[in-house]
Amino acid sequence: MSRMKIKQNDKVMIISGKDKTKIGKGLKIYHNKGKVLVEGLNKIKRHVKPNPYKQEQGGIKDAEAPLHISNVRVVCDACANPTKPGFKVTADGEKVRYCKKCEENF
Numbered sequence: 001m002s003r004m005k006i007k008q009n010d011k012v013m014i015i016s017g018k019d020k021t022k023i024g025k026g027l028k029i030y031h032n033k034g035k036v037l038v039e040g041l042n043k044i045k046r047h048v049k050p051n052p053y054k055q056e057q058g059g060i061k062d063a064e065a066p067l068h069i070s071n072v073r074v075v076c077d078a079c080a081n082p083t084k085p086g087f088k089v090t091a092d093g094e095k096v097r098y099c100k101k102c103e104e105n106f
């Protein structure tokens with residue numbers, strides 16, 4: 001398994017498909033599948049059965065579908081660019097993620 005460079009609540013930009021260049025928040029990371037669910041993006045229509053226990057009506061609902069991480073880039077907090085993060089070890093032995101564009105940790 002490749003190392004996941006995206007963390008939950010990261011800002012991510014979609015780089016392919018219908019939501020290309022849009023930015024959203026990473027809601028959920030599926031480590032075993034290498035996928036990420038992005039808030040409000042990559043929506044699909046999903047048929048939902050009525051569920052009286054949850055008082056849900058049936059019908060067609062919009063729901064986010066997970067994207068493969070190769071289709072997204074993390075957006076750097078410091079420079080706001082989509083980036084491929086690098087990792088480095090600090091003097092304290094702590095592993096930190098940094099932006100390869102502006103060199104800031106994020």
Ligand SMILES: [Zn+2]
Binds near residue numbers: 078079102104
């Ligand atoms: Zn940056």
